[in-house]
Amino acid sequence: MNITDATDAYKLIAGKLQSWLEAGIQMLPNLAVAVVVLIIFIVIGKLVRKAISKLLVKTTSNRTIINLLETVVGVLVVGIGIVFALQILQLEDTVTSILAGAGIIGLAIGFAFQDIASNFISGVMLSVRHPFGIGDIIETNGFYGKVQKLNLRNTILKTPQGQIVYIPNKSVFDSPLQNFTKGNERRIDLACGVSYGDDLEKARNLAVQAVESLDTIDKNRDVEFFYNEFGGSSINFVIRFWVDFHSNVDYWQAQSDAIIAIKGAFDENGIDIPFPIRTLDFGIKGGEKLSTMLVNGEEQ
Structure with missing residues (x-):
C-alpha cells in the first residue's frame, strides 16, 4: 500500500466517524427523550406489578401464580416502553423486525409447548376462579x-x-x-333393611332415635328415613343425616357410629336385619333329582 492509498483510507474512515458523530449529536435530544420514556415505563411497570399483586392476593393464595403474573405484566409494560423508545429514535425498521421476530418465536413456542401452555393457562384460571x-x-x-x-x-x-x-x-x-370441603357439611345416606315380619313403624322410630342420639351428627338438620324397596329378603330403607365435614374422619366416624347405634337398637327390640335367602332347586322338570343322581353314582 502506497502513501496515496493510506491517505484515502484515512479520509474515508474519518469521514464516516464524523458523519456518525454528527448524527449522534443530532439524535441526542431524541435519545434523552427515549431514555426518559423508558424510565417512565419501568416505573409504571413496578406500579402495575404491585397493583396486580394486591388484586390477585384477594382471589388466590398460590404465590407461584401471583409472582409469575406479576413478572409477565411487568415485562409487557417495559416491552411497550422499549417499542416507544425505538420509535422516538426513528428506528421503525428495528421495531418492525423485533415485533416480527417475537411473533415467529411466539408461534413456534406455542406449537412446541401447547400442552404446557394449556396447563399453565388452566392453572391460572383455577387460581382466579378458586373452585x-x-x-x-x-x-x-x-x-x-x-x-x-x-x-x-x-x-x-x-x-x-x-x-x-x-x-x-x-x-x-x-x-x-x-x-367436599367448600360447604363444611356432608350428608350420609345409610342403606339397610328389616324383615318382612317386623313392625315397620317401630323400626323407623328406633332407627331415627338411634341416629339422633349421636354426638357426631349435625343436630341442626333433621334425620330423614325412607323405605324404598321390597327386597328379596327384606324391606329396604335409607336413613339420611348430616355431619360437619372438615376431614374424611368426620364422615367415616359418623357413619360408623350410626351403624353401631342402629344395629344395637334393633337387637334390643327384636328387629331383624335379615340375611339374603337363597333356595336351590335341583328337581327341575325334565332333569334328574340330586338324590337320584347320588344313589346312581354309589351303585356304579
Missing part, C-alpha cells in the same frame, strides 16, 4: 383426596390411602369437580 383451595377435599378425574398444591402444570392430591396424585391442570379445569 378449591389448599387443604380442600375434592374429587375429579376419578381421583379423591386432599389438595396439597396447585402449581403451573399440575394439581397435586393426596388420597386417603396416602398416595400422591398429579393431575394436569387442563384435565381438572375441563372436568367435573366435587368439592
Whole structure:
C-alpha cells in the first residue's frame, strides 16, 4: 500500500466517524427523550406489578401464580416502553423486525409447548376462579383426596390411602369437580333393611332415635328415613343425616357410629336385619333329582 492509498483510507474512515458523530449529536435530544420514556415505563411497570399483586392476593393464595403474573405484566409494560423508545429514535425498521421476530418465536413456542401452555393457562384460571383451595377435599378425574398444591402444570392430591396424585391442570379445569370441603357439611345416606315380619313403624322410630342420639351428627338438620324397596329378603330403607365435614374422619366416624347405634337398637327390640335367602332347586322338570343322581353314582 502506497502513501496515496493510506491517505484515502484515512479520509474515508474519518469521514464516516464524523458523519456518525454528527448524527449522534443530532439524535441526542431524541435519545434523552427515549431514555426518559423508558424510565417512565419501568416505573409504571413496578406500579402495575404491585397493583396486580394486591388484586390477585384477594382471589388466590398460590404465590407461584401471583409472582409469575406479576413478572409477565411487568415485562409487557417495559416491552411497550422499549417499542416507544425505538420509535422516538426513528428506528421503525428495528421495531418492525423485533415485533416480527417475537411473533415467529411466539408461534413456534406455542406449537412446541401447547400442552404446557394449556396447563399453565388452566392453572391460572383455577387460581382466579378458586373452585378449591389448599387443604380442600375434592374429587375429579376419578381421583379423591386432599389438595396439597396447585402449581403451573399440575394439581397435586393426596388420597386417603396416602398416595400422591398429579393431575394436569387442563384435565381438572375441563372436568367435573366435587368439592367436599367448600360447604363444611356432608350428608350420609345409610342403606339397610328389616324383615318382612317386623313392625315397620317401630323400626323407623328406633332407627331415627338411634341416629339422633349421636354426638357426631349435625343436630341442626333433621334425620330423614325412607323405605324404598321390597327386597328379596327384606324391606329396604335409607336413613339420611348430616355431619360437619372438615376431614374424611368426620364422615367415616359418623357413619360408623350410626351403624353401631342402629344395629344395637334393633337387637334390643327384636328387629331383624335379615340375611339374603337363597333356595336351590335341583328337581327341575325334565332333569334328574340330586338324590337320584347320588344313589346312581354309589351303585356304579
